[in-house]
Amino acid sequence: MYNHHLITFITVVEAGSFIKAAQRLYISPNAVTKQINILEEHLGIKLLNRSHRGVTLTDEGRVIYNGAKHIIEESNQIVDEAKRLEESKKNIIRVGVSLGHSYEILLKHWNKNIVNAKKFEFSYVPISDNTEDYYELLNHLGEKIDIISDITDASFLKGRVNAFTLTLLPVLLAVPITHPLANKDIIDPRELMHETIIIPKRGFIPTVDNIFDTITTKCKNTVQFETVTQYTYETYNIALAQNKLLFSHEAWQHTHPMFRHIPVKWDFKQPYGILYPLHPTKEVLSFVMALGRRG
Incomplete structure (x- = not known):
């Protein structure tokens, strides 16, 4: 908002010499001299008296010095006010969270989005993992909650919500810590013979x-x-009481403290991302689009 050579000029005046100003500005004395010469040429005014003892202001330079300090201070205030206004216009995105619907994957992807991150703010709202409650929430997504982190390929989502896939998570096995397989670092599918796995219905x-x-x-x-x-x-x-296994992935690793979530020798990956309303507000749609840009 102002000629940045004014900063150099003010620093020279307050430091008393080009060399000391250069030290404060972390540039060379030659660069300082060049910037002052450019400023004087641009203004058509001699700003400084130079001598072996340092520099002093000319009468004209003193006028410019006092005015420049005022200009810079006022400019900074204007920029600060504009930034505060921008902050006040942040879009609030209400995120439903629970043990089964962690926001960690969402944050991991959103934190890569430095430019757009300043435009949105998350408000976390606890939700129920009870099946009936969750279906009811999906039917009314957008009323009290804007988005939920979840798998994105489930059949029950169709016609209820929009789904946006952020990543593909390797499918793990959740194993009770008392189970013999809990000591494994990786499980071979053939080791699952005679085991019982609780799965979502076909x-x-x-x-x-x-x-x-x-x-x-x-x-x-x-x-x-x-x-x-x-x-x-x-x-x-x-599953814990009956020593049975469950399918899992990274987003569910903190769901229950008595389970280990262990990789398996297979290539299966679970689409995972966010769910948002079929008819989102412009703010939510803008957020999803920004999330998709990821940068």
């Missing part, structure tokens, strides 16, 4: 269906499967 999540088919083939139908509509905290408690 046709519910394509990734899970593919894993089911693979395990059934490799383990020759020796793996038992029990189905639930949706994983809840109670599902983890049942």
Whole structure:
């Protein structure tokens, strides 16, 4: 908003010499001299009296010096006021969170988005992992909550919400810490023979269906499967009590303290991202578009 050579000029005056000004500005004395010469030429005014003892202001230079300090101070105040106004216009995005719907993956991707991050602010709203409550929330997404982190390929999402995939998370196995497999660093699918895995019902999540088919083939139908509509905290408690396994991924690793989430020797990955309303507000749509740019 002002000629930045004025900063150099003010520094020279207050330091008393080109050399001391250069030290304060972390540039060379020659660069300081050049900037002052350019400023004097631009203004058509001699600003400084130079001598071996340093510099002093000319009468004209004193007028410029006093005015420049006022200009810079006022300019900084204007910029600060504009920034405060921008801050006040931040769009608030209400994020539904629970043990099963962590916001960590969202933040990991959003924090890469330095430019757009300043335009939005998150407000975290606790939600229920109960199946009926969750479906009801999805049916009314946008009323009290704008977005939720979740898997993005589930069949129950169609017609209810929009889904935006942020990443593909390797599918893990959640193993009770008392289970023999809990000591493994990685599990071979053939080690699942005679184990019981609790899974979402068939046709519910394509990734899970593919894993089911693979395990059934490799383990020759020796793996038992029990189905639930949706994983809840109670599902983890049942699996813990009965020493059964669950499918998992990075976003669910902190769901229950009594489970280890262990990689498996397979290439299955779960699409994961955010859910947002079928008819989003312009603020939410702007957020999703900004998230998609990721930079």
